[in-house]
Amino acid sequence: MTDPVLVEMLRGNVVESVHRGAAVVMDASGKVVLALGDTARPVFPRSAVKAIQALPLVETGAADAYGFGHAELALACASHSGEPRHAELAAAMLAKAGLDETALECGAHWPTSQSATVALARTGAEPSALHNNCSGKHSGFLCTCCHEGLDRHGYVGAAHPFQDMVRQAMQEVTGAEHSEANRGTDGCSIPTYAVPLDSLALGFARMVTGQGFGPERAKAARRLLEACMAEPFLVAGTDRADTRLMDMAPGRIFVKVGAEGVYCAALPELGLGIALKCDDGAGRAAEVAISAILQKLFSKDGELVSKLSDVSNPQMTNWNGIHVGSLRPSAALA
Amino acid sequence: MTDPVLVEMLRGNVVESVHRGAAVVMDASGKVVLALGDTARPVFPRSAVKAIQALPLVETGAADAYGFGHAELALACASHSGEPRHAELAAAMLAKAGLDETALECGAHWPTSQSATVALARTGAEPSALHNNCSGKHSGFLCTCCHEGLDRHGYVGAAHPFQDMVRQAMQEVTGAEHSEANRGTDGCSIPTYAVPLDSLALGFARMVTGQGFGPERAKAARRLLEACMAEPFLVAGTDRADTRLMDMAPGRIFVKVGAEGVYCAALPELGLGIALKCDDGAGRAAEVAISAILQKLFSKDGELVSKLSDVSNPQMTNWNGIHVGSLRPSAALA
Numbered sequence: 001m002t003d004p005v006l007v008e009m010l011r012g013n014v015v016e017s018v019h020r021g022a023a024v025v026m027d028a029s030g031k032v033v034l035a036l037g038d039t040a041r042p043v044f045p046r047s048a049v050k051a052i053q054a055l056p057l058v059e060t061g062a063a064d065a066y067g068f069g070h071a072e073l074a075l076a077c078a079s080h081s082g083e084p085r086h087a088e089l090a091a092a093m094l095a096k097a098g099l100d101e102t103a104l105e106c107g108a109h110w111p112t113s114q115s116a117t118v119a120l121a122r123t124g125a126e127p128s129a130l131h132n133n134c135s136g137k138h139s140g141f142l143c144t145c146c147h148e149g150l151d152r153h154g155y156v157g158a159a160h161p162f163q164d165m166v167r168q169a170m171q172e173v174t175g176a177e178h179s180e181a182n183r184g185t186d187g188c189s190i191p192t193y194a195v196p197l198d199s200l201a202l203g204f205a206r207m208v209t210g211q212g213f214g215p216e217r218a219k220a221a222r223r224l225l226e227a228c229m230a231e232p233f234l235v236a237g238t239d240r241a242d243t244r245l246m247d248m249a250p251g252r253i254f255v256k257v258g259a260e261g262v263y264c265a266a267l268p269e270l271g272l273g274i275a276l277k278c279d280d281g282a283g284r285a286a287e288v289a290i291s292a293i294l295q296k297l298f299s300k301d302g303e304l305v306s307k308l309s310d311v312s313n314p315q316m317t318n319w320n321g322i323h324v325g326s327l328r329p330s331a332a333l334a
Numbered sequence: 335m336t337d338p339v340l341v342e343m344l345r346g347n348v349v350e351s352v353h354r355g356a357a358v359v360m361d362a363s364g365k366v367v368l369a370l371g372d373t374a375r376p377v378f379p380r381s382a383v384k385a386i387q388a389l390p391l392v393e394t395g396a397a398d399a400y401g402f403g404h405a406e407l408a409l410a411c412a413s414h415s416g417e418p419r420h421a422e423l424a425a426a427m428l429a430k431a432g433l434d435e436t437a438l439e440c441g442a443h444w445p446t447s448q449s450a451t452v453a454l455a456r457t458g459a460e461p462s463a464l465h466n467n468c469s470g471k472h473s474g475f476l477c478t479c480c481h482e483g484l485d486r487h488g489y490v491g492a493a494h495p496f497q498d499m500v501r502q503a504m505q506e507v508t509g510a511e512h513s514e515a516n517r518g519t520d521g522c523s524i525p526t527y528a529v530p531l532d533s534l535a536l537g538f539a540r541m542v543t544g545q546g547f548g549p550e551r552a553k554a555a556r557r558l559l560e561a562c563m564a565e566p567f568l569v570a571g572t573d574r575a576d577t578r579l580m581d582m583a584p585g586r587i588f589v590k591v592g593a594e595g596v597y598c599a600a601l602p603e604l605g606l607g608i609a610l611k612c613d614d615g616a617g618r619a620a621e622v623a624i625s626a627i628l629q630k631l632f633s634k635d636g637e638l639v640s641k642l643s644d645v646s647n648p649q650m651t652n653w654n655g656i657h658v659g660s661l662r663p664s665a666a667l668a
Contacts, residue, residue, distance in 0.1 A: 002336055009594075009615065012518030014528045016378055017594050017615035020354070044350050107653025110448060118444070121455035132653060184346030185658045194348045260343075260351050280614035281343065281351035319441025319466060324519045 003037035004332045006278065006292075007285040011325040018330070019285030021261065023276035023293060026201040028211035033272060034296065036332055039201075042182055042194035043277045048258030050137050051077040051224045052203060055169040056162075057140040058220035062147035066096040073227035074234040075136030079257060081237025082111025082131035084119075089234065090130050093139040097146040104129035105156045106138045106188035113237055134188035136234070141166075141190075158183060158191040167193070173213075173221075174203035187259065197275040200264055204273030208254065208266035225254045225266055241287040241311055245294070248307045255290060257283065263290040270297060284327060288312050292329035337371035338666045340612065340626075341619040345659040352664070353619030355595065357610035357627060360535040362545035367606060368630065370666055373535075376516055376528035377611040382592030384471050385411040385558045386537060389503040390496075391474040392554035396481035400430040407561035408568040409470030413591060415571025416445025416465035418453075423568065424464045427473040431480040438463035439490045440472045440522035447571055468522035470568070475500075475524075492517060492525040501527070507555075508537035521593065531609040534598055538607030542588065542600035559588045559600055575621040575645055579628070582641045589624060591617065597624040604631060618661060622646050626663035 007019040022037025054076045057063050063073060072093050080086035094100055110117045110127045120127060129135055138156075145152040145162050155162045158180075167178050176195035186192040205211070208225055210218025228235045232246035235256070245255045254266040261278030263286045274293055278285040291312035298304045316325045328334070341353040356371025388410045391397050397407060406427050414420035428434055444451045444461045454461060463469055472490075479486040479496050489496045492514075501512050510533035520526040539545070542559055544552025562569045566580035569590070579589045588600040595612030597620045608627055612619040625646035632638045650659045662668070 011378055011526070012516075014376065014378065014516060014518060016518070016528075017613060019614050042348065044345055044348065105654070107655075109653050110452070114444060114451070117448070117451065118455040121452040122458065124456065182346075182348060184348060184350070185652065185656055187652045187658070189652060189654050189656055192345070194345075194350075278614075279351060280353050280612075280616055280619075282614055282616065285614075318519065318521045318523060319443050320439070320523050321441075322519055322523055324521070 001038045003279050005330040006036065006333050007288045007327055008330055009325065009327050016325065019278045019280055019282050021276060021278040021285065021289060022197055023289060024197050024201045025272055025274045025293060025297065026198065026205050027271055028205040028209040030202055034293065039197040042196055043262065044184055044192045044194045044260065045200055045264065046186060046192055046258035046260060046262055047079040047134070048256045048262045048264040049170065049200065050256060051207065051228060052170055052173050053137065053166050054140055054224050055217065055220055056165045057144045058223055059216060060144055060148055062144045065147050066143055070227040070230040071234055073224055074231035076140030077224060077228050077256065078136045078235045079133045080136060080234065081113035081116055081240060082133060083113055083116045083237050086136065086234065086237065087130040090135040090139045093143060097143045099142055101128050101130045103142050103152060104135060104138050106132040106134045108132060132188060138188065156189040163191060173206055174199040197277060200275035201273040204264050204266040204275065205271065208268050208273065209271045229254055244311060245291065249304055253294065257286065261286045265290060267297065272297065288327045288329055289333060292333045335372045337613050339664040340370065340667050341622045341661055342664055343659065343661050350659065353612045353614055353616050355610060355612040355619065355623060356531055357623060358531050358535045359606055359608045359627060359631065360532065360539050361605055362539040362543040364536055368627065373531040376530055377596065378518055378526045378528045378594065379534055379598065380520060380526055380592035380594060380596055381413040381468070382590045382596045382598040383504065383534065385541065385562060385590060386504055386507050387471065387500050388474055388558050389551065389554055390499045391478045392557055393550060394478055394482055396478045399481050400477055404561040404564040405568055407558055408565035410474030411558060411562050411590065412470045412569045413467045414470060414568065415447035415450060415574060416467060417447055417450045417571050420470065420568065420571065421464040424469040424473045427477060431477045433476055433480070435462050435464050437476050437486060438469060438472050440466040440468045442466060466522060472522065490523040497525060507540055508533040531611060534609035535607040538598050538600040538609065539605065542602050542607065543605045563588055578645060579625065583638055587628060591620065595620045599624060601631065606631065622661045622663055623667060626667045
């Protein structure tokens with residue numbers, strides 16, 4: 001099955017590029033509200049499921065033991081831009097468990113934000129693992145290991161007992177099998193498992209409603225999503241789509257990007273989960289697609305629909321500020 | 335018509351993302367050697383046609399008047415990484431015409447090379463228009479304007495007499511109409527015209543053979559392609575695909591990337607032109623696709639085929655240097 005075009009990029013009046021993909025919106029009972037393309041094909045959710053991967057941090061009591069509030073939990077679910085606040089908060093989380101950045105096994109890279117990279121370079125410093133976009137997630141992982149008395153060394157490995165906890169949470173929430181056959185290694189070295197978009201949408205519908213969960217998990221899930229919605233900057237960063245979308249409708253939209261064109265979302269007032277993947281892995285298209293789906297689902301709220309257009313129909317200017325084109329949802333999505 | 339998958343990206347053993355597109359290989363008589371997908375649909379060639387756009391620089395005599403050799407002509411055809419040698423040579427070209435960077439109308443941006451950006455930031459400097467990846471092309475444009483006695487101001491505008499010269503060269507070489515209806519504005523502010531891949535492949539077959547050109551144009555075209563093949567670093571930069579591919583087989587492969595997943599190429603010994611576009615605009619896929627096509631066309635040269643694998647089948651490692659996946663040509667291309 002060939003997935004439909006979800007997003008078009010225009011230059012002048014000509015469609016220059018197109019992005020195909022699949023998307024599904026589901027409630028916690030598994031009822032499909034919207035589906036496009038092949039939503040049963042396994043896809044790697046990558047960073048879009050960090051909120052699910054953070055469940056052990058809350059459920060073990062580690063988050064409370066270290067006094068973590070919204071900010072720390074949001075960073076534990078983040079793919080941040082490596083701006084100073086992100087790196088500093090990750091360091092502070094590690095310090096609570098008596099650790100520092102040398103414990104991180106995510107690897108170092110320059111901030112994904114170019115202005116943060118330039119600012120860091122101007123200080124003469126090199127980037128550390130704290131600037132890795134996943135440093136908050138890894139700090140949460142390390143805090144959980146310490147709290148649970150697990151040997152933290154090698155916590156990123158698929159065979160490490162901590163990754164068993166993460167995998168178990170992922171399987172229970174999504175209902176999808178996480179097997180060795182569908183396992184890959186993520187950019188930050190932890191395992192990632194390819195599962196159907198349907199399972200991811202269902203998982204996020206459960207995360208936001210608590211339906212099908214015991215009371216402890218329901219509370220932990222809600223706490224993590226609320227933390228992200230309360231601290232959108234910490235989940236992503238300056239001018240990032242996650243931050244902009246959650247800022248637009250405080251407490252009403254949870255969204256999380258994943259590498260290679262993935263987006264997941266959860267909508268408290270509608271009790272819905274969303275998962276999408278652009279076949280080509282394009283992040284620019286995934287941002288347009290998730291925003292277009294949000295426009296459909298919130299169609300009765302004209303003000304929000306209008307705000308969402310900033311992300312669903314971005315205008316492109318060149319280095320001289322001249323308007324050269326735009327991205328837009330395809331007819332299938334609009 | 336849905337274009338075929340040209341390139342797959344694997345993570346672990348799972349295909350994580352796919353890239354569709356169209357590609358055509360043609361000789362200067364218009365005989366098609368290889369075609370995949372819809373090669374008649376107009377696409378913006380973007381920077382892939384800089385060598386054609388540089389014809390007026392040579393044909394007017396400007397290049398000779400300013401003493402330009404391989405290096406300057408290669409930079410005039412480049413989408414460079416903004417490394418010091420690139421920026422310095424662009425400044426030197428402008429100086430020959432009595433100009434400096436303030437004459438450039440391409441806009442300023444940080445070098446596309448992250449290490450060049452970090453190095454520049456460490457000096458405390460801001461990027462200038464010399465760091466714009468198109469500064470060599472624009473320096474060539476400005477030198478041509480000065481040599482021809484044209485008012486250089488506004489030389490990027492579609493209605494400027496200099497852009498008439500560029501458009502005329504593009505039309506004559508490709509045989510495709512360059513009309514207002516298929517015009518867009520490029521990142522560096524000059525007009526770009528959507529034309530069929532077939533016309534682009536034909537144009538590059540003509541550029542490399544001179545077939546169908548008068549003697550002056552044939553000489554100018556060959557001189558520009560030879561300059562690029564002699565100075566691959568100046569056409570792109572450190573670790574860039576254009577540079578690597580032309581370095582692999584000196585004088586045998588001319589390639590030039592364009593934004594949004596475009597590649598054009600010309601092969602002297604085979605007398606062939608190539609043009610391809612990844613539908614989604616992905617540069618990573620365009621690099622794999624052009625290299626896979628080169629492997630097909632040079633299949634009798636085992637050593638070159640083996641070298642080309644470095645670009646046609648790149649291995650992906652994460653921030654810790656762990657192997658996580660690869661890109662590969664699809665069955666349709668392999």
